[in-house]
Amino acid sequence: MPVSRYRCQYAWLGDAPVADVTIEIADGRISAVWRGEPGVPLPGLTLPGFANAHSHAFHRALRGRTHADRGSFWTWRDAMYAVADRLDPQSYFTLARAVYAEMALAGIACVGEFHYLHHAAGGARYNNPNAMGEALIAAAAEAGIRITLLDTAYLTASVAGEPLGGTQLRFGDGSVHAWAARADARRPHPHAVLGAAIHSVRAVPAEAVPTVAAYDGPLHVHLSEQPAENDACLAHYGRTPAAVLDDGGALGPRTTAVHATHLTPHDIALLGQSGTGACLCPTTERDLADGIGPARDLLDAGSPLSLGSDGHSVIDPFEEARAVEADERLRTRQRGWFTAADLVRAATVAGHRALGWDDAGTIAVGARADLVTVRMDTPRTAGVDPAGLVFAATAADICSVIVDGRVVARDGRHATIDVPHALATAIGAIT
Numbered sequence: 001m002p003v004s005r006y007r008c009q010y011a012w013l014g015d016a017p018v019a020d021v022t023i024e025i026a027d028g029r030i031s032a033v034w035r036g037e038p039g040v041p042l043p044g045l046t047l048p049g050f051a052n053a054h055s056h057a058f059h060r061a062l063r064g065r066t067h068a069d070r071g072s073f074w075t076w077r078d079a080m081y082a083v084a085d086r087l088d089p090q091s092y093f094t095l096a097r098a099v100y101a102e103m104a105l106a107g108i109a110c111v112g113e114f115h116y117l118h119h120a121a122g123g124a125r126y127n128n129p130n131a132m133g134e135a136l137i138a139a140a141a142e143a144g145i146r147i148t149l150l151d152t153a154y155l156t157a158s159v160a161g162e163p164l165g166g167t168q169l170r171f172g173d174g175s176v177h178a179w180a181a182r183a184d185a186r187r188p189h190p191h192a193v194l195g196a197a198i199h200s201v202r203a204v205p206a207e208a209v210p211t212v213a214a215y216d217g218p219l220h221v222h223l224s225e226q227p228a229e230n231d232a233c234l235a236h237y238g239r240t241p242a243a244v245l246d247d248g249g250a251l252g253p254r255t256t257a258v259h260a261t262h263l264t265p266h267d268i269a270l271l272g273q274s275g276t277g278a279c280l281c282p283t284t285e286r287d288l289a290d291g292i293g294p295a296r297d298l299l300d301a302g303s304p305l306s307l308g309s310d311g312h313s314v315i316d317p318f319e320e321a322r323a324v325e326a327d328e329r330l331r332t333r334q335r336g337w338f339t340a341a342d343l344v345r346a347a348t349v350a351g352h353r354a355l356g357w358d359d360a361g362t363i364a365v366g367a368r369a370d371l372v373t374v375r376m377d378t379p380r381t382a383g384v385d386p387a388g389l390v391f392a393a394t395a396a397d398i399c400s401v402i403v404d405g406r407v408v409a410r411d412g413r414h415a416t417i418d419v420p421h422a423l424a425t426a427i428g429a430i431t
């Protein structure tokens with residue numbers, strides 16, 4: 001059993017940085033944590049691996065291409081559908097491999113892929129109906145990160161039950177039972193957790209919710225990202241989206257509500273009392289003009305917070321984390337809603353739990369050996385107190401990334417993939 005030892009200038013242990021920590025890794029796990037023993041030096045602050053709890057890998061192709069758009073979430077969605085229409089299993093593998101490698105450089109050890117682009121144009125089935133999901137799982141393996149594939153049920157075009165059309169035909173399985181049969185046919189992989197997702201109350205009727213909710217493993221759902229979705233849900237069901245999910249048995253500790261932006265106090269209580277998590281995606285929510293979710297109220301009510309880069313206008317867990325605090329400051333004109341420890345927890349251990357990896361996201365004996373080292377001698381980080389580094393660092397300050405004991409990035413470069421070239425080639429082929 002190969003054993004490695006790293007000596008960290010600082011390591012994030014529990015909820016704070018500790019100086020001069022040696023971490024021993026055996027068989028992909030942390031086997032010992034000491035003070036001041038010899039080891040390969042890791043200068044800077046070493047954090048646990050980040051979990052990116054909400055991703056749509058193909059949205060990365062839109063970065064910098066919708067900035068002149070004066071529309072809304074809904075006009076942006078048209079541009080996103082145009083990209084979706086150009087993907088097949090091979091081009092999606094190529095794109096996702098590059099995007100996940102970008103994530104690896106940003107310290108992300110595990111991605112939660114909210115996957116709904118299942119089928120070929122017009123809804124035609126590939127020979128392997130899970131070919132697109134398999135492409136994502138293979139892409140994560142090549143990028144050196146873990147994946148939770150949240151296979152997403154997408155059945156209708158509106159809360160009122162309009163049928164899918166156009167690009168959306170690629171998302172639909174026809175019925176919730178056909179969705180379940182396809183999701184059940186997925187094959188296990190050691191670096192993958194197989195979970196499920198309800199796209200939203202727009203795309204999954206209330207009567208289909210219990211079938212998706214019964215799936216084993218993590219369950220994710222887009223919740224109340226847009227006021228228009230809430231209005232349509234109230235008009236059709238006389239209940240909010242959170243109440244529809246609650247009535248369908250879809251809330252609970254296995255569940256993560258993504259965005260959770262436009263909630264009533266009753267919705268917040270439903271999520272908190274059931275232990276349902278909330279995945280905030282602040283850089284996407286600001287990019288799409290969604291609004292600011294009630295992050296502090298959710299945490300206080302009992303909902304663990306996790307973070308996702310979602311549409312990938314930015315892939316930077318530090319930016320995502322500090323935006324949670326910054327958005328509350330803008331809304332309330334007060335500071336100090338979240339500590340650095342709250343934000344690191346959301347980016348690491350809570351994110352991993354939301355993705356079904358209960359043994360990752362901390363630097364502790366027995367945990368998966370995911371170590372993300374941030375330089376403290378860059379123009380952004382020099383002179384910064386390591387306890388407050390999450391408020392100063394960017395993904396570009398990360399020099400070393402170790403996932404499951406394997407070195408994925410060193411000196412800020414991916415071990416096996418030329419990331420800028422891979423991204424430019426993959427995006428160039430579909431735009």
Ligand SMILES: [Zn+2]
Nearest residue numbers: 056114222310
């Ligand atoms: Zn999403």
